[in-house]
Amino acid sequence: MDSKSGAESLMDFALLEKYNIPVVPYRFATSQSQAMLFSRALGFPVALKVASTKILHKSEQHALALNLRDESAVASEYSRLSALGGKDCKILVQKFLPSSFELIAGGRMDAQFGPTIMIGLGGIYTEIMQDVSIRVAPPSDSDIRSMISGLKAFPALRGARGQSGVDLTALVKILRALSNLMVHEHLSELDINPLLQTKDGLLAADVRVLR
């Protein structure tokens, strides 16, 4: 399936880094040998993703390969994904970090209220549960706090029943940065999906930017 509108979006990790939003270590590879080189540099296991502008639901279309443990796995998955992505398609090589929690974060330019930011429960239930909180940017600190605590999943984010939750301090920082980004970049849409809680912290694992 192509993107719903067919418009082009960018996998612009550099933009997130510019606004100090932490991202999973990554490289863009244009050849199999490069992918293998980057994998070694990042350290195994790694994940590969098609950096196509037109693929929205990567997991549904098998446009990604997770938890690749050695170079031969990277080599064979690279061939498969680059065939799927078509000519001139870059392949994203990322460190594969197991996550304990999946969130979705983003922003949208609203016709009436201007830049807005969003945080929600990520993963396969995102669209089913629609558990999201929105604020018009820039939100005050208390707006950000109420935005997070307003999620139905908030008790789980805080850590429930022996499960560790999400680094809430980091989440507040990310939302503040996201607000900054939305205010200054005038994007029409931005999607950080997923935003993962890993042992290395809360990191953006994928991003789509629509100017």
Next chain:
Amino acid sequence: MKKNTHRQKNKIVHTTKAKAGADISNTQNQYSVSGKYSDIFSRHLGPMRQQVKNLHYVFNPSSVAIVGASKNPSKIGHAILKNFMQGGYEGKLYPINPSEKEILNLACYPKISDIPHKVDCAIIAVPAEFVYEVLQDAIKAKVPSSIIITGGFSEIGNKNEELRIKKLADDAQMALIGPNCMGVLNPIKKVDSIFLPIYKLTRPQAGSISFISQSGAIGGCIVDLASSFGLKMAKFVSYGNALCINETDLVQYLAHDEQTKSILAYVEGVSDGRKFMSVLSGVSMKKPFAVLKAGKTKAGSQAALSHTASLSGSSKVFSAAMRQCGAIEADGLDDLFDFAKIFDMPIFFGSRVAVLTNGGGNGVLAADALEQYGLSLAQFSPATLRSLKTFLPKTSQAKNPLDIIGDATAERYEKSLDALIEDEGVDAIVVIVLLQTASLDSSIVNVLTRAHYKSQKPIIVVSTGGDYTRMHQKMLEDYGLPTYSSPSTAIRALDAARKYNLYCHTRRIE
């Protein structure tokens, strides 16, 4: 008389507060704090432009010209003139119609500039093609405000004519309401441009709630319902196409209006969301603002590319925006009226609610609703429990919800209320009164009213039932007690009031 008592009560509340404040904070200068608050208020509200200030003449005209007045009772121009006269408007009225000498015994003029006196407001109800000319004449006669009732402009694609009119009014800084609207109602000054006959659409009494409505049809329903619910209004305005004066301008004006204590709004869209938010965050520091937004279900972004866009549609953004500036969002007209009742209440912050009832089941429903809205059942103090035990029958348990059982009399209610009012662990009281029981009569109204005036914490009443109950609900509301038909609606409104209190009293002083 009744009003005076209420004012006195408010005064008492305020003085005791001020005293308490002074005792606690000897070193702090209280006035500097309130000074900073008012700075925030005015910074967010921004300066009112002259055109908005001129709304004064729309709401308080000492003379009104009705352009398009007619002898024909089926004409809108006739209905407006007649409503002004029947409503008891005390200012001067000038019907305008070139083909009449007098209408309803009032001298009629061919055009506004022919009137030898000053005119504060021109109400225009002539066909769309004549509006520009009439307005030119009104501006020539230095009329500072106007209401264009006439439709047939941008709403049917006639955008150019509307823009010509806008240019004219903006240049003259005329406060222009409409076009395509019902105009204004000010029950205090008996100003009434609503063209629906009084016998079909009753007008509310003068009070402190102001209402703005984009839609004329909804506006009519609001006015009619408000008067039937006994809500007392300061100002009402249906602003139609919002050509020169939009929702933001009206809210800004009403924020400064001394007679308006709370503002309710029905909007379909907002022309400048950011400005609206900025003004609202200023207003919310001073008076509550509740809004009903139409068109919530319209799928905002079906062609969206990202998850974010599909998850954050425009209606969700509107809700978030309202929340961020302390506005209260209603889900329907009923909701809006439920909120309207609750604002004229002592301020409270705590979540501990006492439920007093003469029916067990209704108490349980109230307890459920409390939990749903994140409020809690208060724990009664030992002193309260001791005092309750002195008069409650053996079959009634002294715990919250306090079920004083089916044979409760007005006297038992009174004693129970006294105990709950005294209890410092109780922040608000929900009184459920099932009037169907044999032991209750109309004297319960007096008991509740007395408690309401005596108490410095909010008391709201829930009374479920048919005609007999409804009659008593109305009596209670006339005495200023917020009264609801179900525990859940009552507690939802209570929660909205608390959230509002928390918003405007806990905001950091910048």
